Amino acid sequence: MESDSEMVALPLLPTPIESNYRACTIPYRFPSDNPRKATPTEISWIDLFSNSIPSFKERAESDTTVPDAPVRAEKFAKRYAEILEDLKKDPESHGGPPDCILLCRIRELILRELGFRDIFKKVKDDENAKAISLFPEVVRLSDAIDDEGKRIENLVRGIFAGNIFDLGSAQLAEVFSKDGMSFLASCQNLVSRPWVIDDLDNFQARWVKKPWKKAVIFVDNSGADIILGILPFAREMLRLGMQVVLAANELPSINDVTYIELAEILSKLKDEKGQLMGVDTSNLLIANSGNDLPVIDLARVSQEVAYLSTDADLVILEGMGRGIETNLYAQFKCDSLKIGMVKHPEVAQFLGGRLYDCVIKYNEVQS
DSSP: OOOSSOOBOOTTSOSSHHHHOOSOSSOSOOTTSOTTSOOHHHHHHHHHHHHTHHHHHHHHHTOTTSTTHHHHHHHHHHHHHHHHHHHHHOTTGGGOSOOHHHHHHHHHHHHHHTTOSOTTHHHHHHHHHHHHHHHHHHHHHHHTOOSHHHHHHHHHHHHHHHHTOOTTSHHHHHHHHHHOOOHHHHHHTSOOSSOSEEOHHHHHHHHHHOOOSEEEEEOOBTTHIIIIIIHHHHHHHHHTTOEEEEEEBSSOOTTBOBHHHHHHHHHHHSOTTSEETTEEOTTEEEEEOOOOSSSOOTTSBOHHHHHHHTTOSEEEEESIIIIIITTTTOOOSSEEEEEEEOOSHHHHHHHTOOTTOEEEEEEOOOO
């Protein structure tokens, strides 16, 4: 499923990896739990994945690139539901006990085995086109803020607002199919601060005092998320002379952006001088993370991302899957930022926050 070249650990993780890193924030079970009996947490997460089956099936049915799509979509829904039920009966079946990486991986495997490569392609393309048309206005609004601290806060709020475009959340997929989402309205309507994890003030203060030299950003969704959230934020870093690496998925998964799609988006946004609204992009790199899921295990990344990360002094994990569900408590050898919106009730409950609450967790490494 992943790239042919060998996967390696992100060099920014402390070693030994085995005892210092695990790509899982919420423990589904503890060593004292009966290995043959699903825990209440496992059951609630299996149910969450089960509730997303209808929206995935609907996308698959309308995939015009796949012959007999409706028949295959039905097979997907049935097979995935059966496996989820098996895991409830015996958590050690199907490579379990389950965590969010396994539950995502099984879903992707079944889709790919049935010939579905990218069931969210059409909605991604539509959302990218909409977001590209809004990009100049979003950047102009940001550039008009003279106070650097306030501008950073505005850009961070833009990341949260963009991160709402997530079709892996059953509730959001429903809202989205009804009336789409307005980016600027989402910026205004974020839940009030303090957010459930709110290190914005510390992050702002550190940025204003002394920007970093090189940031590696593991990005999340297509559409408003990457174009109106991450790219204006990355552009501000470039404007201040930082190097920025945007690490995107190798293969499609839900509505996450792939590195090939990201290159296409950037080529549409840059002017004839190769600039992003007046900012030079020679220090901007797009990298293939080697990943093929909406979550990420940083012990398994592409050699390209590993190489580009060696001299980074800031790593950013954006989105609920990468920044919250798998890597919220991950430690790094350099400064790190985990940023995303809470879009599953189970995550909100675990963090003690509200649904659609915001997480910005900044860890500074004392050099």
